[in-house]
Amino acid sequence: MIDILIDDPQWQEVPLADLAERAMAETLRHLGVPPDPVSVSLLACDDARIAELNGAFRDKPGPTNVLSWPTEDLTAEAAGKSPxxxxxxxxxxxxxxxxxxxxxxCGREAREFGKSLDDHVTHLLVHGILHLFGYDHIRDPDATLMQGLETEILGKLGLDDPYRS
Incomplete structure (x- = not known):
């Protein structure tokens, strides 16, 4: 289940609940996690709000596309291993x-990448959910693992590889 808080009315233009449910369902299926007991909270905000969060929690100024706060640290100790x-x-x-x-x-990046907003948002939701499971992209082997999973999950959703040039 995804609990969505729409903090910016611009999100009303996007079928966010449907995109989030699809992204989560396929991510869980791919990871072999039964969907029934799983819950995630999603804040759909604007750049000003995410910039505040990015500064407060990551000490990075300015907006970003997606942020995640996992309930527990599941990060693998060895680089490139599953969490x-x-x-x-x-x-x-x-x-x-x-x-x-x-x-x-999200909108700016979608335009820059020549993708629909729905497809880019779906990618970022899969990305964010994988972060909740302990996947990351700080170390190169971890990035390779995470990007591979994203590509496989998005492929099952009928979306192109976001990392292919």
């Missing part, structure tokens, strides 16, 4: 964490 799987709560539920996505940055 740990999340631990269900006592009731079997899994609250993975929070994702924020910025409308203006």
């Amino acid at each position: 740990l799987m999340p631990t269900p709560d006592f009731d079997g539920s899994m609250a993975l964490g929070d994702v924020a996505i910025a409308y203006e940055t």
Whole structure:
């Protein structure tokens, strides 16, 4: 389940709930995680809000496209290895964490990449959800692993490889 907070009315132009549900369902399916107990919170905001979050949590000035805050650190110790799987709560539920996505940055990037906004948002939602599972792109082997997963998941959704030139 994805709980969505629309903080910027521009997101009303995008079928965000449908895109988020599709992105999450396929990501979970690909990772072999049953969807029933999983929950994610999604903040659909503007560049000003995500810039505040980026500065507060990552000490980076300015907006970015997507940010993620996992409930637990699942990062693999060895570069290029799969992260740990999340631990269900006592009731079997899994609250993975929070994702924020910025409308203006997503729109600008979609135009720059020659993609539809829906396709780019779907990619960024898959990317953000993978971060909640402990995937990252700081170390090169981890980036290769994460990008490969994104490409496979997006392919199953009928979308092109976002990393192909």
